[in-house]
Amino acid sequence: MFPAKFTYHRAASVQQALELLAAHDDAKLLAGGHSLIPMMKLRLAQPPAVIDIGRIAELSGISRDDGSIRIGALTCHADLAASELLRQECPLIAEAAATVADPQVRNKGTIGGNIAHADPASDLPAPLVACDATIHLLTADGSREVVASDFFVGLLTTALGEKEVITHLSVPAQTIGTGSAYLKVEHPASGYAVCGAAAAVTVREDGTCAAAALCFNGITDSALNARAVAGALVGSSLDDDAIDAAVDGHLTADDPLGDVYASGEYRLHLAKVQGKRALKLARDRARG
Amino acid sequence: MRHQIRVEVNGKSHEREVEARQLLVHFLRDELRLTGTNVGCETSLCGACTVWMDGKAVKSCTQLAVQADGCSVTTIEGMKQGDTFHPVQEAFWECHGLQCGYCTPGMIMAAGALLKENPSPSEAEIRQSLKGNLCRCTGYQNIVKAIAHAAQGGAQ
Ligand SMILES: Cc1cc2nc3c(=O)[nH]c(=O)nc-3n(C[C@H](O)[C@H](O)[C@H](O)COP(=O)(O)OP(=O)(O)OC[C@H]3O[C@@H](n4cnc5c(N)ncnc54)[C@H](O)[C@@H]3O)c2cc1C
Ligand code: FES
Ligand code: FES
Numbered sequence: 001m002f003p004a005k006f007t008y009h010r011a012a013s014v015q016q017a018l019e020l021l022a023a024h025d026d027a028k029l030l031a032g033g034h035s036l037i038p039m040m041k042l043r044l045a046q047p048p049a050v051i052d053i054g055r056i057a058e059l060s061g062i063s064r065d066d067g068s069i070r071i072g073a074l075t076c077h078a079d080l081a082a083s084e085l086l087r088q089e090c091p092l093i094a095e096a097a098a099t100v101a102d103p104q105v106r107n108k109g110t111i112g113g114n115i116a117h118a119d120p121a122s123d124l125p126a127p128l129v130a131c132d133a134t135i136h137l138l139t140a141d142g143s144r145e146v147v148a149s150d151f152f153v154g155l156l157t158t159a160l161g162e163k164e165v166i167t168h169l170s171v172p173a174q175t176i177g178t179g180s181a182y183l184k185v186e187h188p189a190s191g192y193a194v195c196g197a198a199a200a201v202t203v204r205e206d207g208t209c210a211a212a213a214l215c216f217n218g219i220t221d222s223a224l225n226a227r228a229v230a231g232a233l234v235g236s237s238l239d240d241d242a243i244d245a246a247v248d249g250h251l252t253a254d255d256p257l258g259d260v261y262a263s264g265e266y267r268l269h270l271a272k273v274q275g276k277r278a279l280k281l282a283r284d285r286a287r288g
Numbered sequence: 289m290r291h292q293i294r295v296e297v298n299g300k301s302h303e304r305e306v307e308a309r310q311l312l313v314h315f316l317r318d319e320l321r322l323t324g325t326n327v328g329c330e331t332s333l334c335g336a337c338t339v340w341m342d343g344k345a346v347k348s349c350t351q352l353a354v355q356a357d358g359c360s361v362t363t364i365e366g367m368k369q370g371d372t373f374h375p376v377q378e379a380f381w382e383c384h385g386l387q388c389g390y391c392t393p394g395m396i397m398a399a400g401a402l403l404k405e406n407p408s409p410s411e412a413e414i415r416q417s418l419k420g421n422l423c424r425c426t427g428y429q430n431i432v433k434a435i436a437h438a439a440q441g442g443a444q
């Protein structure tokens with residue numbers, strides 16, 4: 001099994017990647033190749049040209065940038081999971097990256113490729129929405145920023161334009177009193193998320209909830225942001241009963257995904273169970 | 289369109305002209321005749337094709353040969369140093385960590401990568417690290433034992 005014919009171009013810089021994109025219609029960028037190559041082998045994708053951005057050093061790495069953390073689009077899952085800086089400042093991203101597939105896939109798959117592909121069952125979208133991440137895009141005409149909740153549009157569909165490159169993401173550093181958790185029920189064969197619950201809560205000194213976020217992978221065709229649950233939690237005591245009531249009373253999903261492995265109804269049930277557990281773990285971590 | 293690539297495989301530099309769509313595993317097996325690396329599922333799931341690229345375990349059925357241009361690749365054939373088997377190879381032998389042997393090259397490359405990063409893994413860590421490698425024969429017990437044995441220096 002191998003891909004249909006294509007022309008291969010290697011970009012040495014972001015500038016060159018943009019030039020190659022301008023010169024080749026319907027070209028595909030190649031980062032780690034762990035979504036694109038399988039699709040090309042199955043001939044579900046047959047791009048006439050492939051532009052390899054996998055070696056552009058300026059697109060890689062994790063660094064501090066004022067009050068936020070800058071993550072280069074080419075940073076692989078293994079590096080996200082192992083990053084001390086992320087573990088301290090945005091632990092939700094590192095925790096989610098550590099659950100992606102297996103060590104071999106984590107050594108190759110990148111955060112940029114993961115979000116550009118936007119598989120509903122992949123692990124990074126919901127945590128990025130829950131952390132209020134911003135995605136930085138570049139075209140020949142200039143740069144723009146899209147917040148994660150606007151970036152994921154639908155099934156394998158994002159706000160990314162055809163001639164656009166994701167350069168990096170920025171994630172606000174976690175504030176004091178914040179805790180987070182990513183809990184995943186994975187498909188036993190593929191390793192992808194059947195349900196991935198990403199929760200973050202900020203507690204006040206008196207223990208009540210100052211801010212909350214709860215988002216899911218695997219439930220709907222793009223990351224599900226349970227805003228109503230978060231709204232119900234703000235100001236609450238965050239004790240187990242308050243969390244259970246907020247999730248039971250406010251978690252809904254339009255058209256949950258269903259397949260032979262898990263029906264929509266079952267996925268929603270999983271989301272409720274996992275959402276409560278993730279919120280409780282996030283609360284315990286926030287309280288230290 | 290063909291591309292000139294230079295790949296260091298098991299310490300030896302190879303220069304070849306390849307088609308852009310050639311997969312790394314086919315480059316290793318068909319061009320270099322290093323047939324120790326197996327092809328199992330062809331769909332990135334079984335890990336039989338695991339090799340090291342610049343020291344990291346990767347599935348060579350999900351990489352293009354052109355992506356390996358300028359990289360250093362280690363295959364199962366490169367694990368033996370002179371007459372001495374790699375400790376993981378020795379441990380698979382001693383603990384009978386294989387039956388048909390089809391998954392074994394990939395298992396050994398995955399296990400070797402684990403022990404480089406974590407020289408004394410717990411049993412749970414060993415099992416976690418094999419998530420990307422399937423074995424249809426052994427039930428994994430002796431594979432896990434072999435890796436623990438190698439980690440304890442049993443097979444040095
Ligand atoms: C067996 C297997 C199991 C997996 N399991 C999981 C899992 O459990 N959870 C999970 O989250 N993921 C999983 N993945 C996916 C993996 O995490 C990869 O991260 C992801 O597929 C894409 O990253 P990549 O770098 O490989 O992208 P590529 O395959 O190189 O590219 C994917 C798409 O993104 C585009 N793209 C890439 N980089 C950019 C950029 N910088 N700017 C614009 N567009 C870009 C490409 O053009 C292409 O359309 C799995 C993959 C495999 C093969
Ligand atoms: S053949 Fe590469 S993972 Fe199965
Ligand atoms: S020994 Fe036969 S597949 Fe593992």
